[in-house]
Amino acid sequence: MTVTEERPVLVVTEADDVTADMVITELNRRSVPVVRVNPSDIGEGLTVSARFGTCPAPVVGQVRTSSRTADLAHVRTVYWRRPTWPTFPNLSDNDARFATAQVRYGLGGTLYALDGPLWVNHPLCNAAADYKPAQLAVAQRLGLTVPPTLVTNDPSEAREFIAAHDQAIYKTLRWTPYERDGVPVTGWADPVTAAEIDDSVCVTPHLFQARVNKVADVRVLVVSRQVFAVRIDSGLLDWRKDYSALSYAVMDLPARMNKALLAYLDHFGLVSGSFDLAVDQEGAYWWLELNPNGQWGWLEGETGLDMSAAFADLLTQGKTHD
Incomplete structure (x- = not known):
């Protein structure tokens, strides 16, 4: 077992995470110690032992894997990517719920109790920023242009809203694992008409939005105070449906937009995030959404932007740039 005497970067993510692998490769190149853990490995190569109220430091202890150990009092930074939690399929339903909790x-x-290291990002901040209604309100407060949007479980309100706009779309309020006939399916942004609205809308809130007459999408990754903006041309309503149809161009955002996006992250206490914007025929920018922990790895390969190096800089230094 390797005990990292230097201050390690603690990477918390699932086993199959190519984006995290890119950052870890860059950290390894710089000889920065890394301890990688996934909560679902608990009891099978992952051990935590922490003490509270017995030492001058608020939290002391270790997180141990089969090959490495991180001293909780000396963690440099925490890179909270996409961890998975155990489900304990061999236990009864009641015991599994209890154990998972x-x-x-x-x-x-x-881990949440560690306030010494920089978090990229703290999961509680990610969670607060993950509510789309809150995202829309904050974006408007910061002067960003938000498409007219309705969140409702009232079919009459939904029909009235859709009829009031030339074109409208439906979006999920949050991505959730979903299967149909055993096959995983994804909720895309899809067109919707008033005639499609029935009483089933009553069951849960839905998000309806006026369709932006866009000519391109823009994915913006912010790492600390560095802004990486990539224009995505596709002709698709939801460009995620067909990556083979996409073309990319590195671009610079207007200074006002950069300032607003940085202020947006500051509002939620985030040091990184992936924004989706749309550009209309007049060249105006429309704010669509933020993913506090969005994917960006494929964009580095397509554009050559040093995104993984920017993450490695941040995780190594343990502080944000002004």
Whole structure:
């Protein structure tokens, strides 16, 4: 077992995370120690031991894997990517729910308690920023242009809203794993008409939005105070449907837009995030959404932008740039 005497970067993510692999490769190139853990490995090569109220430091202890150990009092930064939590399929339903909760609030709570290292990003900040209605309101407060949007479970309100706009779309309020006949499916941004609205809308809130007459999309990755903007041309309503149809161009955003996006992250206490914008025929920018922990790895390969190096800089220094 390797005990990292230097201050390590703690990477918390699932086993199959190509984007995290890119950052870890860059950290390894710089000889920065890394301890990678995934909560679902608890009891099978992952151990946590933490003490509270017995030492001058608020939290002392270790997180151990089969090959490495991180001293909780000396973690440099925490890169919180896409961890998975155990489901304990061999236990009864009641025991599995109980055990999963203990891991979330035991291991997760111990890590959340670390206030010395820089978090990229703290999961509680990610969670606060993950509510689309809150995103829309904050974006408008910061002067960003937001498409007319309705969140409702009232069919009459939905029909009236859709009829009031030339074209409208439906979006999920949050991505959620979903299967149909055993096959995973994804909720895209899709056109919707008033005639399609029936009483099933009553069951849960839905998000309806006026369709932007866009000519291109823009994915913006912010790392600390560095802004990477990539124009995506596709002709698709939702460009995620067909990556083979996309073309990319590195671009610079207007200074006002950069300032607003940085202020947006500051509002939620985030040091990184992936924004989706749309550009209309007049060249105006429309704010669509933020993914606090969005994917960006493929964009580095397509554009050559040093995104993984920017993350490695941030995780190594343990502080944001002014």
